[in-house]
Amino acid sequence: MPDYRAAQIPMPQAPSFQKSSTPGFGAGGLQALEDERRQRQQVQQPQAPAMDVQTEAAPALPQPDGALIKSVYCYSEISAELDRSMPSSRKAMADPKTSKMEKAVIQQMVQEGTARKERVAAYMRPRSEHVDNGPLSQAFNQGKADYNQSVIDALTCNRSCPATGPENQTCNDSCNAKSSAWHRAHTCDGLGFLPKAH
Numbered sequence: 001m002p003d004y005r006a007a008q009i010p011m012p013q014a015p016s017f018q019k020s021s022t023p024g025f026g027a028g029g030l031q032a033l034e035d036e037r038r039q040r041q042q043v044q045q046p047q048a049p050a051m052d053v054q055t056e057a058a059p060a061l062p063q064p065d066g067a068l069i070k071s072v073y074c075y076s077e078i079s080a081e082l083d084r085s086m087p088s089s090r091k092a093m094a095d096p097k098t099s100k101m102e103k104a105v106i107q108q109m110v111q112e113g114t115a116r117k118e119r120v121a122a123y124m125r126p127r128s129e130h131v132d133n134g135p136l137s138q139a140f141n142q143g144k145a146d147y148n149q150s151v152i153d154a155l156t157c158n159r160s161c162p163a164t165g166p167e168n169q170t171c172n173d174s175c176n177a178k179s180s181a182w183h184r185a186h187t188c189d190g191l192g193f194l195p196k197a198h
Helices: 027-044 066-094 100-127 133-160 167-176 180-186
Strands: none
Touching: 066 100, 066 133, 133 167, 133 180
16 A cells, blocks of 8 residues: 655755854855754644545445346346347248238237337336346346257257147147246246336
8 A cells, every 4th residue: 555654854954154254144144044944944844644545445236136136037038039039030021921820920929029028128227227236147147048948948848749739739848847947937928026017
């Protein structure tokens, strides 16, 4: 830590007086006496007190509550879902072979996903400005990781289940239920943890 104490002032040397040719002090003697008086006053001035500078630690930010952490998790999960689905959705919408009904379903899914993302963002953004971002960063990374893992698990299940028939959906549902990542990601479907929009 820097030493902020005032520098020590050196003691002046006593001035040498020359005898004047006339009794008493001549002009040179008076000047020397005045110089000595000024130097003595400077030496006698009190030294500036040492400054004890202490760096105050910034106050710890409050921890985010469960709803805020969940909103960040779901924002990440929904964003990853939209990023994955948008290219194929655009391709299907531009394909003349896609029926009007299929296009309507795709458009509705995109609109619902975008609306969910915007609702979570409206809750999350103003509440995340003045809290510890550590847990929020972890939740964001977990949301994206869980979505990606749930896709892998779902594809694995789909390959192990019958391709068609009534058993297909039952088999997939039963298989997906064994995936913890799939369960966590799907808790963002309803956004029930958010306050009801007015």
